C-alpha cells in the first residue's frame with residue numbers, strides 16, 4: 736500500500752465548487768454537479784500528483800496509446816503542467832476503490848486576439864468502461880466546460896469522432912458550418928507530408944468507418 740502523506744492538486748479545487756450546473760444545456764436526470772456528483776463515494780476534483788497510483792494512466796489507455804510512463808515521468812509532467820498554470824486536468828474518483836474512473840482536460844490557450852483573451856481546448860475525455868452510461872461523461876465534460884467559462888475563456892473547442900457529435904451537441908457544443916474541420920500532421924508516423932499526400936488521395940472526405948474528426952465549439956460570448 737502506497738502512503739500519500741502530502742498530496743498536491745494540479746489546480747485549486749475550490750474552483751470546481753463555484754460552477755453553476757444550471758447554466759449548462761445538458762440534461763442531468765437526476766441532477767448532479769461537480770460539487771454533488773450524486774454518490775457519496777464519487778469525487779470530482781483536479782488531478783493530484785498521487786494519481787499515478789490511482790490508475791489515472793490506465794484510464795487514459797482506454798482512450799488512446801499511453802506507453803510505459805514511469806512515476807518520474809508522470810511527476811515531471813505534472814510539475815510542468817502545474818507551473819504553467821494553464822492545465823486543468825480534472826478527474827472523477829471512486830473513493831471506495833481509490834481509483835480514477837473519469838477524466839477530461841481543459842487546456843488554456845493564451846491569445847493576442849480578442850484583447851489578449853484566452854480560449855479553452857477540451858482534451859482527453861474518458862470514462863472507465865465499467866462506469867459508462869451513468870452520466871459521468873456528461874458530468875466531466877460539463878465540469879471542464881463551465882470551468883473554462885469561469886476562467887474567462889471566450890470559447891472552448893474540441894475534436895471528436897462523428898459518432899460523438901450528438902453527445903457534445905447535447906452539452907452545448909456546435910459544429911460551425913464551413914468552419915469545423917479538423918486537420919492534422921502527425922510527426923510520429925514517418926514523413927508527415929508524404930504520408931498525408933498518400934492518405935488524401937486514398938480516402939474519402941468523411942474517412943473510413945465514420946472515423947473522421949470534426950471540431951465542435953462552445954461559445955461563451957453573451
Ligand SMILES: CC(C)(COP(=O)(O)OP(=O)(O)OC[C@H]1O[C@@H](n2cnc3c(N)ncnc32)[C@H](O)[C@@H]1OP(=O)(O)O)[C@@H](O)C(=O)NCCC(=O)NCCS
Pocket residue numbers: 797798859860861862863866867868869870871872873874894895896898899902
Ligand atoms: C464518450 C464517453 C466519455 C461518454 O461517457 P459516458 O459516461 O458513457 O457518457 P454519459 O453516460 O454521460 O452519456 C451521455 C450521453 O451520450 C451518449 N453517448 C455516450 N457515449 C457515446 C458514444 N460512444 N457514442 C454515441 N453516444 C454516446 C449516451 O447515450 C448519453 O445519451 P443520453 O443523455 O441521451 O442518454 C465514453 O463513452 C468514453 O470514455 N469513450 C471512450 C473514449 C472517448 O471516445 N472519448 C471521447 C473523445 S472525444
